[in-house]
Amino acid sequence: MPKSKIDPFKFIVWGARGSIPSPGPDTIKYGGNTSCLEVRCGKEIIIFDAGTGIRNLGTKLLKEMPFHATILLSHAHWDHIQGFPFFLPAYMPGNTFDFYGEEQLEVEEVLKRQMISPTFPITLDEMESEFSFYDLKVRGEIKIGEAQIVYDRLNHPGNVTTFRVNYKGKSMVYATDTEHFSCLDPTLLKLAHKTDILIYDAQYTDDEYSGKDGMPRTAWGHSTWNKAVEMAQAAKVKTLILWHHDPYHEDTKIDSIEKQAQKEFKESYAAYEGMEIDLI
Numbered sequence: 001m002p003k004s005k006i007d008p009f010k011f012i013v014w015g016a017r018g019s020i021p022s023p024g025p026d027t028i029k030y031g032g033n034t035s036c037l038e039v040r041c042g043k044e045i046i047i048f049d050a051g052t053g054i055r056n057l058g059t060k061l062l063k064e065m066p067f068h069a070t071i072l073l074s075h076a077h078w079d080h081i082q083g084f085p086f087f088l089p090a091y092m093p094g095n096t097f098d099f100y101g102e103e104q105l106e107v108e109e110v111l112k113r114q115m116i117s118p119t120f121p122i123t124l125d126e127m128e129s130e131f132s133f134y135d136l137k138v139r140g141e142i143k144i145g146e147a148q149i150v151y152d153r154l155n156h157p158g159n160v161t162t163f164r165v166n167y168k169g170k171s172m173v174y175a176t177d178t179e180h181f182s183c184l185d186p187t188l189l190k191l192a193h194k195t196d197i198l199i200y201d202a203q204y205t206d207d208e209y210s211g212k213d214g215m216p217r218t219a220w221g222h223s224t225w226n227k228a229v230e231m232a233q234a235a236k237v238k239t240l241i242l243w244h245h246d247p248y249h250e251d252t253k254i255d256s257i258e259k260q261a262q263k264e265f266k267e268s269y270a271a272y273e274g275m276e277i278d279l280i
Contacts, residue, residue: 009042010277016030016033018177019203019247022248027251030270037199038057049073067089073101074174078114096129101136102138146168151163156179162188164195176199180223192232198240200240202244202257225257228261242269254270
């Protein structure tokens, strides 16, 4: 049996859209659900963000109950937490979840506040799974099973946490919702150095970001596919995954962005729902 079946290190995309869900006939290929990434490190289930994509992940996980999972929240903007009230395993007794987020987020309170009347009919306390909440400092590392998670803060309104997962000699970096500076962000450049997979916020084109193609998007907290390529090249990563697609970008637009990125960095791919990559 292949090693990846015995001791997997892989990720599956359940939502890669930014800002707001964008379902419809023009977003079928890449999907309209907001950020949710499932990572498997051996027996460990690690979930990055709880956007609307976590609903479909939950349906799959019902087949594995009872189970334990770790949920790492990059930040608490709505598109990264709004799927959690529809995450069915959280309503089931016997399942356990560890939540991590930067301490200023007060993750438990954030999740509670989005599940109160009149905006939602069920409270967090009525969910029957067991929850534990842990605060993260600005930077540091944690262990989840045999996986090492190194994290740091990037540039986004209200702050955002980026994560690097190291497991069995392979690595991946999840860097959603981050805006580049006039130079490449030295924090991310260091964290992503020679990683196997870099998942990077590539919401805009250069023309969109600068305002040449509509209103300027500077200081909105997001980056461009051009900067994603520059980061991948400078950090010497193996594969670049373009993430946090703009809700106004239809499939044809993302196709075009992917092709342009591949001209500059061959191993560039736009994330799509259902994308699965085995690292070992």
